[in-house]
Structures are given as structure tokens and as C-alpha cells.
Amino acid sequence: MRGSAVALSFVLEQQKMGDISYYTEEGYNSLKEEVHQLKSVERPKISAQIGEAIDKGDLSENAEYDAAKDAQGLLEAKIAKLDNLLANARVIDDSEIDNSKVFILSKVTIRNQNNGNEVTYTLVAENEANLAEKKIYIDSPIGKGLLGKSVGDIAIVEVPAGAIPFEILKISR
Secondary structure, three states, rough: OOHHHHHHHHHHHHHHHHEEEEEEEHHHHHHHHHOOOOOOOHHHHHHHHHHHHHHHHHHHOHHHHHHHHHHHHHHHHHHHHHHHHHOOOEOOOOOHHOOOOOOOEEEEEEEEEOOEEEEEEEEEOHHHHHOOOOOOOOOHHHHHHHHHOOOOEEEEEEOOOOOEEEEEEEOOO
């Protein structure tokens, strides 16, 4: 019984330490699929590689064994990280989010006050960010600058080249 109590306290501590991340249903399902793929396909592959390397004999000078064990360690670390993300993930129903201010999952049209260029971004969780799809991480410099702003507000975004003012033109879902 003591072992399960220790395991439970470890899990609770991890949840306290883990940051809650917000996902669309699509992003959450994608994360779950990735974890499933790693556990059900990649993990058995690496176990098989380790088994083959062991069958070859002397492990002290077996580069294949060392490489497979290293790969196993990296895979297990990635699985642990993704499991932690899943444990702290929350799916957002974007129909319940206020459109008067910029929040996660907001689709925001902004105008660069320096050059007049307009662009529309959707603010998403880190794992869903994809610049080609105009989905930016909520904790990126632009994401942080836009959070909490309303239509007509000017967001000052700090970038390595300096501060860029963006006017909020439209907020939608």
C-alpha cells in the first residue's frame, strides 16, 4: 500500500508543477494520437532493437545496444513529457469564449502600425502552433502582446528588432 501512496503523491506533485495547457479538441486528439503512436509502435520497435543487440553477445562493446538504450531513454523522456501535457491539458469550447477581448483560440486581425500590413493569427497552445497556418503560440511575443486587448487597442510587441505597435482590427472565433 505504501508504494501506491508514494506513486499517488508523486502524481499529485507533478500536477501541481505542471502548467495547464489549453487545446482545441483537434489539438488534444492529435496529442493523444502521438502518445499512442509512441507507446504502441515506437516503444516495441526499440525493445526489439535492444533484444537483437543482446542476442549478439558481449554488451560491453556493443554499439548497437548502446544506441538502442539511448534511443529508449529519449523515447521514454518524450512519452513522459507528453503524458504530463495530457494530464494538464484542458479542451476549450471556443463557443463560450468572449469575443470582446483576445484570449486563447481568438482569431485576431492586426495591422502593423509601422508598415500598414494586415495579418490574421489564431492564438493556440504550443503544440498547435504552426506559422504556415497562421496559428501562433499564445506565449510568443506577439501572442503575449495581444492577450487581453480589444478591437481598436494598440498592442506593443517587443521583438529583437525593437517594439512594434499593432492595432487590433477584428477578434473572432
